[in-house]
Amino acid sequence: MRIVVIGGTGLIGSKLVAKLGEHGHEAVPASPNTGVNTLTGEGLADALTGAQVVVDVSNSPSFEREAVLRFFDTSTRNLLAAEAAAGVGHHVALSVVGTEKMPENGYFAAKIAQERLIERSGIPFSLVHATQFFEFARAIADEATAEGKVRIAPVRFQPIAGGDVAEAVGRAATGAPLNGRVEVAGPERFRMDEFFRQALAAWGDPREVVTDPRARYFGSVPGEDTLVPGDDDAVLGTVRYLDWLKTAA
Structure with a gap:
């Protein structure tokens, strides 16, 4: 099966391309690094030729509210139009657990x-909602740090x-x-x-973690x-996180 992975040279995309290849699929990484730009449409038509499935694991370079909305709106519109023209039969997108629970957050x-x-494109689709990645734990801690203390809300958390x-x-x-x-x-x-x-x-x-029910998570509580x-x-x-940390260190 020919599967084009948008964002295929990034954190998740590179892992996905490797895993699909191990299972005998023709996994094609597509990103600006490979000459495919979903914001401008450059290279999309050629990349999608013959593809049965397109997977979008791309991400915005900026999390500023207007910038991130502009990225996903423009990129997704261009990608879906190219898929329709190419006859792609399955669109898969990686999203985030909790998007509907915190809509005031710009990224969500x-x-x-x-x-x-x-959902409205008419192309058969699958959405994968994932929790926060282990790989982003340090960035979350840094974002939550003020005056040398990491302020974190005591809410449920199930990273992956x-x-x-x-x-x-x-x-x-592949399903x-x-x-x-x-x-x-x-x-x-x-x-x-x-x-x-x-x-x-x-x-x-050595930073102290402070339990704070009002602590924000990238701008929202x-x-x-x-x-x-x-x-x-x-x-x-x-x-498990501590097992992963041993291999990631």
Whole structure:
């Protein structure tokens, strides 16, 4: 099966391309690095020729509210139009658990807008909603740091390894279109503040983690269940954070 991976040279995309290749699929990485630009449309038609499936794991270079919305709106419109012209039969997109629970967050609002375009496109689709990646834990801690202290809300938190995300996206890409979504998360559920206490200790990071119910998560205050799956049938990864950290260090 020929599967084009938009964002195929990035964190999740590169893992996905490798995993699909291991299973005998023709996985084609598509990104500005390979001459494919979904914002301008450059290279899209050629890249999608003969593709049965297109997977979009691309991400905005800016998380500023207007910029991220502009990225996902323009990129997704161009991509869906090119897929329709090429006769692609399945569009798969990676999104975020909790988008509908925190729409005031600029990034989440942009992902909702992206999903609406996909749902209305007429192309069979699958949406994979993932929790926060292990790989972004340090960035989350840095974003939450003020005056040398990491202020974290005591809400539920269930992060996942990037490799497990790629596995889930790969399963969606090689299966029948869901015309809906699947949620994926890590195997362990924490309180977010406790996760970061454990994580910073494991990193050897001396910053103090302060439990703060009003702490913001990239600009918004998350609710108790905003960042964890809401579906009882959510797919769980197999890699635990401290085990992952040993291999990632």
